[in-house]
Amino acid sequence: METYIAFLRAINVGGRTVKMDRLRELFEGLGLDGVRTYIQSGNVFFRTAETDRVALAARIEAGLAEGLGYPVPVMLRTVEEVEAVVESDPFAGVEVTEDVRLCVLFLSEPMPPEVELPTASPKGDWEMIGANEGAAFVVMHLRGGRMNANPATFFPKSYRGQATSRFFHTTAKIAAAARKG
Template sequence: MADTADTADTYIAFLRAINVGGRTVKMERLRELFAELGLTDVRTYIQSGNVFFRTGELDRAALTARIEAHLAEALGYPVPVMLRTVAEVAEIVERDPFAGVEVTPELRLCVLFLSEPLPAGTEFPVHSPKGDWDILDATPGAAFVVVHLRGGRLGTDPSTAFPAGYRGRATARFFHTTVKILAAARKS
């Protein structure tokens, strides 16, 4: 396992709209697209759009915009990108607001990686009007959502579980998958 100093410039790109809705991108192609931007040590994890890479670029907003523009041009559709450092994802995992949630077959625990913080003054928990999700907590870059299944299926896309007035974008990962993504990103 690499230590924090070794991963200080390692990013995890959480991509939305990869391999869903008939939009298929092979991970080899995705790695090529990131490498074309001059990013190094590019790796992917599972087929849902998780890309690890290293860069010395410090302006995260500019880097995000550059990646999004390149992906849109190459793939022909927009791909929102939420960039996080390995340390930031470690903080999310360590925070674990799900620790007190009794896991049942009818629940899914999700992390929503946010493009911008939830509105100031949001009080938790936030419950959906239909009762299909609850936002338990949030940081400026992530929201922690319990999704209630309906007939064994997700009733709503967890990345749309926001209080009214939220203008940002998000992509969802199950919490247990986020833990695995972190472990994979820490490997050299």
Template sequence: MAETTYIAFLRAINVGGRTVKMEQLRALFAELGLGNVRSYIQSGNVFFTADPTDRAALTRRIEKHLEAALGYPVPVMLRTVEEVEEIVEADPFADVEVTPEVRLCLVFLSEPLPDDYQFPVHSPKGDWDILGATPGAAFVVMHLQNGRLGSNPATAFPKSYGGQGTSRFFHTTVKILAAAKKG
């Protein structure tokens, strides 16, 4: 059976005073017996190979190991290279005019949003719009106000949403995908 290349999008890495060197993060993944472990930039993007398996169990195993080693929970959104490639190729932001005040973001989700969630969703402050979503990612346009990003679009998810998310700029996701494919 061929191994699958996964991309782990980690939340809570190198934000809020929680600093983790990528060398340490790669070592933690390698301790789990995962192959060809690599990382991309300092924001918690790890590539590795593993036998195709129960993704939920693999995610829990990684989260448990990271929490034990780092002392705090690290939510993991695990995707295959092919899944990220599908999102990038679909170009969910094709109709968005990019200006210096606009940032395009993907929020990788641990659970799909509820079926009755209606798009688009607009921030009351006008600082973001959620254009749509797949089961694994929400497509968010961020509008800079006074040169700064505003509130977190995940606050628009309904209170009944029990999942988590971590965001990456769309252009960064394209680079992450390219790095993961170099394998």
């Protein structure tokens, strides 16, 4: 049995409120084992013997759409994959200040090859400093105490995937909580 972390996009934002007990119920209804949630932003831990990750993500997305009434993109990672992101320290040398936040964008598809890194938004709201096959690493520059841009919108129209972001320090906490399971 593999332990997965499902990073869900658009949970408890934009008026789409879902209680965590309902989210666990939906995952359990899909026959997934040991279902747990972590904080209110759409992080679900579970175990399964299924090995086809693409089919598993599609099945979860279909179950969530049916149960919630709207699409919820799902990015699946193993605990080891998330730990590897944290251990790689993709933000080494970047100082966190009151105006700087470090974000991991979990991707459903690899970055498009035409995206040259590092890159930054025209307004300087964010810098995408690196990426691997499943994640992009973004330094957000707050303006007036707020994040005013979504770096996932930078991807060219040819990108067919989805992305969901988590702060880097939260990503580390998610990995640790999943490991405790």
